[in-house]
Amino acid sequence: MTDETKKKVEDKIVGLVKEYAGKKRFKPIDIVKEMEKEFASEGLTKDDIKGALKEIMDDEKLVYGYAGGSFLTLPENK
Amino acid sequence: MGKKHQTPLLDELKKGKWISFVREIERAAEKSERTEDLLGQVEESYRDKVNHWKHGGMAGVKGYGAGMVGRFSEFPEKYPGIKECHSMRIIPSAGFFYNSDFLRKLADISEKHAGGLLNFHGATGNIQILGMSQAEAEDAFQAIAELGFDLGGSGSDLRTPSCCAGQARCEFANYDTMKICHDLTEEYQDELHRPAFNYKFKFKFSGCANDCVASAARSDLAFIGTWKDKIKINQGEVKNYVQKFNVQKYVLDKCPTKCMWFEGDNLVIDDENCVKCMHCINEMPKALRAGDEKGASILIGAKAPLVTGPRMGMMLVPFYDINEDAKNDYEQLKALISNMWEFWDEFGVSRERIGELIGRVGLNTFLEGIGLEPMPEMVEHPRSNPFIKFTEEGEE
Ligand code: SF4
Numbered sequence: 001m002t003d004e005t006k007k008k009v010e011d012k013i014v015g016l017v018k019e020y021a022g023k024k025r026f027k028p029i030d031i032v033k034e035m036e037k038e039f040a041s042e043g044l045t046k047d048d049i050k051g052a053l054k055e056i057m058d059d060e061k062l063v064y065g066y067a068g069g070s071f072l073t074l075p076e077n078k
Numbered sequence: 079m080g081k082k083h084q085t086p087l088l089d090e091l092k093k094g095k096w097i098s099f100v101r102e103i104e105r106a107a108e109k110s111e112r113t114e115d116l117l118g119q120v121e122e123s124y125r126d127k128v129n130h131w132k133h134g135g136m137a138g139v140k141g142y143g144a145g146m147v148g149r150f151s152e153f154p155e156k157y158p159g160i161k162e163c164h165s166m167r168i169i170p171s172a173g174f175f176y177n178s179d180f181l182r183k184l185a186d187i188s189e190k191h192a193g194g195l196l197n198f199h200g201a202t203g204n205i206q207i208l209g210m211s212q213a214e215a216e217d218a219f220q221a222i223a224e225l226g227f228d229l230g231g232s233g234s235d236l237r238t239p240s241c242c243a244g245q246a247r248c249e250f251a252n253y254d255t256m257k258i259c260h261d262l263t264e265e266y267q268d269e270l271h272r273p274a275f276n277y278k279f280k281f282k283f284s285g286c287a288n289d290c291v292a293s294a295a296r297s298d299l300a301f302i303g304t305w306k307d308k309i310k311i312n313q314g315e316v317k318n319y320v321q322k323f324n325v326q327k328y329v330l331d332k333c334p335t336k337c338m339w340f341e342g343d344n345l346v347i348d349d350e351n352c353v354k355c356m357h358c359i360n361e362m363p364k365a366l367r368a369g370d371e372k373g374a375s376i377l378i379g380a381k382a383p384l385v386t387g388p389r390m391g392m393m394l395v396p397f398y399d400i401n402e403d404a405k406n407d408y409e410q411l412k413a414l415i416s417n418m419w420e421f422w423d424e425f426g427v428s429r430e431r432i433g434e435l436i437g438r439v440g441l442n443t444f445l446e447g448i449g450l451e452p453m454p455e456m457v458e459h460p461r462s463n464p465f466i467k468f469t470e471e472g473e474e
């Protein structure tokens with residue numbers, strides 16, 4: 001995956017979580033499945049998407065929350 | 079110094095000769111205001127017969143999606159010390175061996191960053207530091223990391239693998255439970271720290287069917303030590319046991335498959351029909367020993383009652399040669415696990431454990447999905463088989 005594609009995936013994931021903040025809780029697995037479909041034409045695999053998600057979490061652009069199951073959310077200060 | 083909160087119901091739990099968790103919390107409360115507040119809220123829980131925690135929410139350390147379990151008091155104004163009262167889960171050493179230096183340092187971390195209370199080891203198998211606030215989490219985590227330990231699983235991830243003490247302490251162990259538990263914990267770091275599953279997934283390793291870590295009842299993938307060949311019989315020791323207690327009544331009659339009997343003074347076992355339950359070996363350990371071809375049975379799908387009720391594990395792999403596979407870095411096992419997780423990812427729904435998914439789609443579909451051939455030994459419990467319908471003799 002090129003850096004450019006990775007950035008596109010990351011922006012898409014963070015954008016989705018931002019857009020639906022307070023309305024919908026995204027489970028990591030749902031995001032991965034969604035992005036797999038979205039970027040299928042660019043040949044991205046599940047592992048690529050998981051890698052991009054890992055970087056998002058390491059950079060704290062998103063954090064994990066828990067309510068019955070784990071979900072992705074914005075850090076409290078954002 | 080007087081008590082901050084009156085706790086008449088908890089005081090009842092200090093009576094009697096047994097160790098009391100209330101007394102221990104009170105000792106910790108002498109040094110920690112937050113633990114004093116904990117006593118106050120627990121008293122209210124006993125009075126109201128309901129716990130007063132709000133679960134979940136945001137609790138964690140940088141980069142990890144697991145390892146902290148969020149607890150928030152329902153009465154933050156009344157009990158400010160436990161407004162946040164999270165548990166930090168720490169992966170235990172396989173077999174639960176620690177030296178005193180580690181325990182002292184861990185106690186210091188707990189007193190400095192939380193309420194001075196530790197839980198060794200909860201149902202999850204983790205060490206837990208209780209009563210931590212989010213503000214303390216990062217520093218506590220760094221201190222734990224300096225001791226060479228790491229956070230455990232929580233949420234929709236691989237939970238901290240757990241094992242019995244196995245060959246370190248127990249003559250019954252059929253494989254090195256601690257080694258495989260440690261190896262798989264190292265292998266699946268990502269799955270442990272980043273919740274990416276539909277729901278939780280647990281590995282537990284028991285060295286024999288005595289199942290001291292309750293793997294058959296509490297883990298999605300249970301490894302239970304077993305053997306393939308014959309039980310070794312020392313007839314001389316059998317005779318000694320016969321002198322000491324009623325072997326017929328307490329051993330032979332309680333064999334679940336009735337596959338043992340006496341021929342004269344000699345004990346005979348029909349090993350083809352032995353289900354390796356360990357009963358006879360537990361009763362007469364000097365006379366009976368497991369065979370030499372040792373490995374593990376792998377069971378799938380057990381879980382505790384949460385969400386949809388309890389399930390016991392179902393036999394998936396009757397005999398897994400752990401020692402052989404360990405030589406190839408668990409190549410076979412890792413392929414099996416990866417296929418199962420793929421299938422669960424693809425077809426599981428939110429908060430559905432893998433056993434429930436198998437129940438919903440059917441075992442045949444699951445086996446096809448993970449590329450495993452059905453075998454007659456894949457039984458839900460002894461003498462049952464999901465592929466073959468047994469009928470009474472003479473019945474169509
Ligand atoms: S499960 Fe078996 S091997 Fe493990 S500690 Fe218990 S009795 Fe021993």
Ligand code: SF4
Nearest residue numbers: 333352353355356358
């Ligand atoms: S291990 Fe269990 S099934 Fe096998 S002979 Fe002993 S009691 Fe019977």
